[in-house]
Amino acid sequence: MFEDIAAIEHFVVMILLTVLIVLTLGIIYLKDLLAAVILSGLYSLVSAAIFVAMDAVDVAFTEAAVGAGISTIILLGALSFTKREQKPQKHNNLPALIIVCMTGALLIYGTLDMPSYGDGKSPANSNPQLAQHYLQKSPDETGVPNVVTSVLASYRGYDTLGETAVVFTAAIGVLSLLGLRRRRRQEDPNLTPRQRRRQQSEDT
Numbered sequence: 001m002f003e004d005i006a007a008i009e010h011f012v013v014m015i016l017l018t019v020l021i022v023l024t025l026g027i028i029y030l031k032d033l034l035a036a037v038i039l040s041g042l043y044s045l046v047s048a049a050i051f052v053a054m055d056a057v058d059v060a061f062t063e064a065a066v067g068a069g070i071s072t073i074i075l076l077g078a079l080s081f082t083k084r085e086q087k088p089q090k091h092n093n094l095p096a097l098i099i100v101c102m103t104g105a106l107l108i109y110g111t112l113d114m115p116s117y118g119d120g121k122s123p124a125n126s127n128p129q130l131a132q133h134y135l136q137k138s139p140d141e142t143g144v145p146n147v148v149t150s151v152l153a154s155y156r157g158y159d160t161l162g163e164t165a166v167v168f169t170a171a172i173g174v175l176s177l178l179g180l181r182r183r184r185r186q187e188d189p190n191l192t193p194r195q196r197r198r199q200q201s202e203d204t
Contacts, residue, residue, distance in 0.1 A: 009053055016050045031086045037075045044068035054117065058148050066167055074174050 023043045030036045044067025051060035115122035124130075134155070135147055144150040152160050 013050055013053050016046055016053070019046050020050075032084060033079055033082070033086055034076075034084050037072060037079060040075065041068045041072040044071065058152060062163070066163075070167060070171070074171060078174055 020043060023039050023046065027036050027039045027043070030039070044063055047067065048060040048064040051057070051063060119125065134151065138147050138150040138154075139145055142150040142154040144154065
């Protein structure tokens with residue numbers, strides 16, 4: 001019975017991973033920036049579904065909140081300051097593609113030493129006393145009745161703080177860039193009256 005359930009979970013994860021590949025290709029090739037933002041939000045939702053299928057509900061919640069929620073809102077806000085269609089690129093993207101491929105290869109290489117999903121000999125499964133410790137001792141050690149909350153806010157407190165700092169820094173960076181762009185556009189003295197009127201209509 002458990003083997004059948006594991007096979008079904010594996011099948012569902014494979015389908016969701018295939019959907020991720022399709023969404024990634026759509027984000028790359030679409031010239032409509034609004035559609036690309038929507039697909040990126042769907043990408044985060046599908047990733048959250050994969051995490052749920054792998055019993056990582058806390059990671060799925062973070063992915064759905066940050067990836068599909070906050071990131072999509074920030075991208076839509078940035079899109080309101082620019083045009084919907086992507087401008088044709090005149091520079092060569094080959095160096096960037098090489099760097100991305102090398103980075104992806106390094107990340108994949110770093111996962112080769114990780115135990116397989118559901119491996120009974122993995123550290124998490126071969127040390128059941130660790131899970132029992134968290135389940136039994138976390139209310140007394142942290143004062144938090146919910147085990148998941150105690151792990152995220154106490155045992156992994158620094159990790160959660162780092163994730164929050166990254167999201168906050170990204171939001172501040174996007175807002176700063178948008179404000180800087182608006183100030184530069186308003187201070188440009190070389191625009192013709194027609195260009196100024198067009199710029200004002202775009203800003204509003």
